[in-house]
Amino acid sequence: MKVKDLPYQSFPTIFSSIDSFTKNAITAYFDTYKRLPDWLSDLGEIHSSIKPPGWRKFYRVDEETGISVRGEADAIFELNDGAYLIADYKTSKYNPERTYAFEAYEVQLNAYAWIAESAGLSPVNKLVLIFMEPNSSREFAENSDSLSSQGLNLGFVAKIVPVKRHPENLIPPLLKKVRLVSEMKMPPAPRGRCRECRNLDTLIVRIATGIN
Numbered sequence: 001m002k003v004k005d006l007p008y009q010s011f012p013t014i015f016s017s018i019d020s021f022t023k024n025a026i027t028a029y030f031d032t033y034k035r036l037p038d039w040l041s042d043l044g045e046i047h048s049s050i051k052p053p054g055w056r057k058f059y060r061v062d063e064e065t066g067i068s069v070r071g072e073a074d075a076i077f078e079l080n081d082g083a084y085l086i087a088d089y090k091t092s093k094y095n096p097e098r099t100y101a102f103e104a105y106e107v108q109l110n111a112y113a114w115i116a117e118s119a120g121l122s123p124v125n126k127l128v129l130i131f132m133e134p135n136s137s138r139e140f141a142e143n144s145d146s147l148s149s150q151g152l153n154l155g156f157v158a159k160i161v162p163v164k165r166h167p168e169n170l171i172p173p174l175l176k177k178v179r180l181v182s183e184m185k186m187p188p189a190p191r192g193r194c195r196e197c198r199n200l201d202t203l204i205v206r207i208a209t210g211i212n
Contacts, residue, residue, distance in 0.1 A: 018091045022132055022156075023074055036077075039158045043087070043128065045080040050121070052076050060115040062172060065179040069171070073112045076121065083125035086112045094131040094159050100193070105129055106163050107170065114167035127163040132156040
């Protein structure tokens with residue numbers, strides 16, 4: 001999802017650069033060969049690659065709550081059967097035990113599907129996470145391919161993780177909760193593992209007391 005920069009939220013520039021490189025490389029490959037790389041063949045038979053709309057244009061307003069949901073998908077593909085697939089690239093190793101992160105990704109991709117289907121990209125039948133896992137093994141490091149004339153070559157291995165598609169059952173109920181919280185006079189108590197809640201509380205105190 002696309003949000004404005006927050007003082008307690010950071011996204012290291014290096015990951016942003018890798019994310020941009022991944023999208024550009026895969027898009028360029030498809031434009032040249034009219035197919036995806038072999039290591040993405042499990043995505044199915046792809047008919048065409050669609051340039052994802054920017055977050056200013058890719059949005060949907062929930063009729064019941066009046067909340068506008070915006071985002072910018074990493075990749076949208078039309079399948080040979082006329083359905084659509086939405087993918088999101090993650091520059092990290094896939095860890096199935098990180099259920100909290102996966103739940104957030106599930107909401108993210110289903111929100112994209114919820115928006116896309118209202119914008120004419122329907123039906124969205126597949127949602128996938130594509131983890132670009134750094135190949136930092138000792139074996140690769142000792143291989144001559146890990147070095148170039150300009151420096152180091154860090155390879156990435158793709159891992160495809162399917163995500164359950166249920167936008168209509170997932171997104172509207174969440175938006176009702178958002179509306180409920182927004183109308184509270186006091187915010188609800190944070191969960192114990194919510195780091196950003198603690199950081200926001202600290203920021204509010206600093207602003208109120210004038211502490212830098």
